[in-house]
Amino acid sequence: MAAANDELDHPELEPNKSKKWIFLAPIIILAVIAGGYFGVDWWLYSLSHVSTDDARVKGTLITVSSRVTGRLIEVEVEEGQPIKRGDVIARVQQGDFQARVALREAALEAAQSQLSSALLELDLERVVTEGQIERSEAVLGASQSQLDEAQKAAGLERQRARADLREKEAAVQEAKARMQSAKVNQDMASSDLKRANQLFEDGIIAAEQRDQSVATYDQAVARFQTAQEVLNKSHALLARAEAESRRVQLLRTNVRTRQRRVKESAALKNLAVAEQQRVRMKEEVAKTLEAKVKQAQAELALARMELDETVIVSPIDGVVSQVISDPGEHVRPGQAIAMVNDPQDVWVQANIEETHIGKVEIGQRVELDVDAYSQRKYEGKVIQIGAATRSEFAIIPAGSASAHFIKVTQRLPVKIAVDNSDGLLKPGMMVVVGIRIKE
Structure with a gap:
């Protein structure tokens, strides 16, 4: 009853509410329409x-x-x-880096100088060693050739001396035999002569027979003297042949001398070949110095790179x-x-x-x-x-x-x-x- 009385007491409230809905309704309708439009649009977009x-x-x-x-x-x-x-x-x-570059450049120059000296020594050692080897080979070849010639000459001379000595010894023996035969003939002729002289003095034989015995004796004496001279000549020739045989000993001595020279030449060649070890050692030294040069070059390149890195640039x-x-x-x-x-x-x-x-x-x-x-x-x-x-x-x-x-x-x-x-x-x-x- 109180509420009814209030409405009756305030009749102007109902028209105000109607006016408010008149303004809000279009807004709500537009909001619903816009929400529906954007909602549909969002839904389609999400699909x-x-x-x-x-x-x-x-x-x-x-x-x-x-x-x-x-x-x-x-x-x-x-x-x-x-x-x-x-x-x-x-x-x-850049100061420190420039100093490092200068230090590495000096180290590189020193390494290059050492390498140049080592290469010069290596070349000189090679030339000297090769010359020694060639010279020793030439000397060895000549010594061997002289030894061969000496051995050949000694061999020929030995054969000739042996043949000559044998020949002279045979001649002496033959002369001795002839002299002994002549001596026997002489003795026989002497005996015959003495017997003929005795018979002649006794008047048994004639003077002609005695003279014949004298002649026979003289011939026997002459043959003996001739045989003795031939024996003396044979002894002389034998002595000469023996002297010639001593020349063979000289030739043998010469052969031994040549053999020693060949051995000396071979030793010199071996020594020259052994000198090649020094060449190899110098080659190893040169390789080590080349490695040092490469190391110095790398260190210099690194130092220069660090110097360049002091300038920072855009990449x-x-x-x-x-x-x-x-x-x-x-x-x-x-x-x-x-x-x-x-x-x-x-x-x-x-x-x-x-x-x-x-x-x-x-x-x-x-x-x-x-x-x-x-x-x-x-x-x-x-x-x-x-x-x-x-x-x-x-x-x-x-x-x-x-x-x-x-x-x-x-x-x-x-x-x-x-x-x-x-x-x-x-x-x-x-x-x-x-x-x-x-x-």
């Missing part, structure tokens, strides 16, 4: 696309570092500065992203000086949920909305699908040993190529991607 806002622009950021230890005396670039391949980024103090054409070190700092190998990147070498990395990754394939077209350029549309193409989820590379990977388990949908990285010819896309920019899974 033909895999989308995510977990994506950003990536690029190859190259850390330019020092390869030597030293004090940084100059940094010649600033952040955001365009740079060409080979342009100087920074310089390290690519690009832009200086960040300057990390300042002049005056003491840098070490591997210490970062600056970071550079190529503005054209960028791509988009989208992290797609594992529940949708099965719809993504290489080569699919991609629609890209970059937060920094909301009015501009970019297009790309899927070029790589990750082989593992992002969580696998975390410090504490998902699924580590634990008493509790919470299932979390994982994401896999997808690499998307994009044209950045105008250089507007910068590494780190946030992107919304829509991968067309159906055309």
